[in-house]
Amino acid sequence: MYTEKVLDHFSNPRNMGEVEGANGIGTVGNAKCGDIMQISLKINDEGIIEDVGFKTFGCGAAIATSSMATEMIKGKSIEEALQLSNSAVVEALEGLPPAKIHCSVLAEEAVKAALEDYYKRKEEAK
Amino acid sequence: MRKVYMDNAATTALAPEVLEQMMPYLTTTFGNPSSVHAFGREARTGIDKARQQVAAALNAEVDEIIFTGCGTESDNTVLLGVAAKYKAKGNHIITTNIEHHAILHTAEYLEKNGCEVTYLPVDQYGRVSAEQVAAAIKDNTILVSIMFANNEVGSIMPIAEIGAVCREKGVLFHTDAVQAVGHVPIDVKAMNIDMLSLSAHKFHGPKGVGALYVRRGIRLPSFVMGGGQEKGRRAGTENTAGVVGLGAAVEMSCAHMEENAKRMTALRNRLMEGIEREIPEVKLNGHRTERLPNNVNYSIRYIEGESILLMLDMNGIAASSGSACTSGSLDPSHVLLALGLDHETAHGSVRLTLGDETTEEDIDYVIDVLKKTAERLRMMSPLYKG
Ligand SMILES: Cc1ncc(COP(=O)(O)O)c(C=O)c1O
Numbered sequence: 347m348y349t350e351k352v353l354d355h356f357s358n359p360r361n362m363g364e365v366e367g368a369n370g371i372g373t374v375g376n377a378k379c380g381d382i383m384q385i386s387l388k389i390n391d392e393g394i395i396e397d398v399g400f401k402t403f404g405c406g407a408a409i410a411t412s413s414m415a416t417e418m419i420k421g422k423s424i425e426e427a428l429q430l431s432n433s434a435v436v437e438a439l440e441g442l443p444p445a446k447i448h449c450s451v452l453a454e455e456a457v458k459a460a461l462e463d464y465y466k467r468k469e470e471a472k
Numbered sequence: 473m474r475k476v477y478m479d480n481a482a483t484t485a486l487a488p489e490v491l492e493q494m495m496p497y498l499t500t501t502f503g504n505p506s507s508v509h510a511f512g513r514e515a516r517t518g519i520d521k522a523r524q525q526v527a528a529a530l531n532a533e534v535d536e537i538i539f540t541g542c543g544t545e546s547d548n549t550v551l552l553g554v555a556a557k558y559k560a561k562g563n564h565i566i567t568t569n570i571e572h573h574a575i576l577h578t579a580e581y582l583e584k585n586g587c588e589v590t591y592l593p594v595d596q597y598g599r600v601s602a603e604q605v606a607a608a609i610k611d612n613t614i615l616v617s618i619m620f621a622n623n624e625v626g627s628i629m630p631i632a633e634i635g636a637v638c639r640e641k642g643v644l645f646h647t648d649a650v651q652a653v654g655h656v657p658i659d660v661k662a663m664n665i666d667m668l669s670l671s672a673h674k675f676h677g678p679k680g681v682g683a684l685y686v687r688r689g690i691r692l693p694s695f696v697m698g699g700g701q702e703k704g705r706r707a708g709t710e711n712t713a714g715v716v717g718l719g720a721a722v723e724m725s726c727a728h729m730e731e732n733a734k735r736m737t738a739l740r741n742r743l744m745e746g747i748e749r750e751i752p753e754v755k756l757n758g759h760r761t762e763r764l765p766n767n768v769n770y771s772i773r774y775i776e777g778e779s780i781l782l783m784l785d786m787n788g789i790a791a792s793s794g795s796a797c798t799s800g801s802l803d804p805s806h807v808l809l810a811l812g813l814d815h816e817t818a819h820g821s822v823r824l825t826l827g828d829e830t831t832e833e834d835i836d837y838v839i840d841v842l843k844k845t846a847e848r849l850r851m852m853s854p855l856y857k858g
Contacts, residue, residue, distance in 0.1 A: 348782075356782060380804070403776055404797075405779055408779075
């Protein structure tokens with residue numbers, strides 16, 4: 347039911363863990379539904395995502411989409427990261443079962459939540 | 473890679489001895505058991521023998537056994553049949569909130585069609601008591617249907633006590649014994665069971681064949697309408713080879729039940745001890761002792777069931793889970809929720825069901841892989857704080 351790509355990201359997740367010195371952290375989902383994703387970002391003064399990490403409680407698809415999403419935004423600008431869509435994550439994973447599409451939505455939301463947190467912190471620091 | 477099949481509650485491997493007894497009926501003995509000629513009579517002999525084997529396994533009479541297409545069909549036949557037949561007497565059915573969907577979805581259908589259903593809540597171990605059943609019986613109660621043993625957490629119900637209550641109150645008692653037959657002793661007479669469902673593929677028989685025991689004196693409408701097979705109680709040309717396989721498998725399982733149960737219980741306990749020793753923060757689901765000899769079910773905190781299964785599968789281990797992601801819905805298993813688990817804990821469940829072929833080495837391998845799986849997934853989990 348999962349593509350090779352999904353299984354690869356599940357068994358060898360990229361950017362797993364919480365980034366040290368993160369300046370943007372987003373957590374979405376809830377344990378009741380069975381998925382929680384947390385994405386942490388370290389964004390430099392030029393607005394480039396220098397480092398990114400994820401922590402996920404969830405099924406294989408939840409872990410694989412988080413891993414893929416982090417890979418897709420690493421080294422990118424904030425603007426580029428904001429463009430990340432769930433369908434791009436699905437495509438990069440070469441597809442997801444229909445029942446698992448919501449995992450990719452969660453991954454997109456986690457990235458956005460982390461960026462929002464980054465902006466909020468910047469605002470507060472002013 | 474080592475391959476370990478630990479999903480025997482889902483289905484079991486067809487035993488070679490059973491296949492051997494089925495083979496003639498898939499090849500040379502192909503006659504229609506209803507035909508009068510020699511080809512037909514020979515096929516009929518196989519079915520007659522299987523009926524005796526099932527009757528002997530349950531301490532029933534031969535004419536009390538009806539062959540069906542599966543356990544689900546047996547369950548459906550009872551609920552729909554009793555509801556239709558005893559409409560004039562009443563419309564109230566009592567069951568539990570941890571039945572298999574073959575019962576639950578049928579009960580829900582009946583509720584939409586004029587029946588009143590009481591779903592008795594189980595305790596934290598997955599059991600209902602005979603007192604609960606007695607208290608729920610009303611003047612309009614026409615059926616009590618309570619599973620013998622639960623397929624997810626392996627809890628065994630006090631069937632003999634419930635049977636006694638139902639007999640005393642004059643209410644029909646059905647038990648879905650799909651997970652129990654061939655694994656724990658059953659005596660329909662001593663236990664006052666009026667109807668019982670079983671399915672061959674849960675005790676090393678073939679898939680797609682089941683049986684229903686209906687006590688003499690009770691006559692249910694045929695669920696499948698058509699010809700006069702099974703004395704008009706279930707139409708359709710018999711699955712001869714399947715029926716023969718069911719008979720052979722039930723005889724074999726019952727003959728070795730005691731030794732198998734002893735061996736399996738020891739292996740099960742080894743697995744439980746290993747999991748509890750090696751993995752911190754796990755919760756046993758179901759009762760510690762009052763459970764099927766081959767059933768182990770744990771929730772591993774902070775991680776999710778489907779990812780546990782994937783990682784086990786990558787290591788050659790077949791298991792199952794009550795997480796939402798494996799149930800095909802957004803909610804985790806109704807059984808685990810009925811036991812009082814919160815959603816998070818239910819999502820993190822893993823069921824390991826042993827079989828005749830399970831060895832001590834398999835158990836130790838599973839403990840080792842499960843431990844590594846838990847460590848790895850916990851490292852990824854935002855809920856785990858170390
Ligand atoms: C308790 C219980 N009842 C009914 C069934 C359905 O049996 P079958 O698969 O033969 O339809 C099962 C098996 O999945 C079961 O475990």
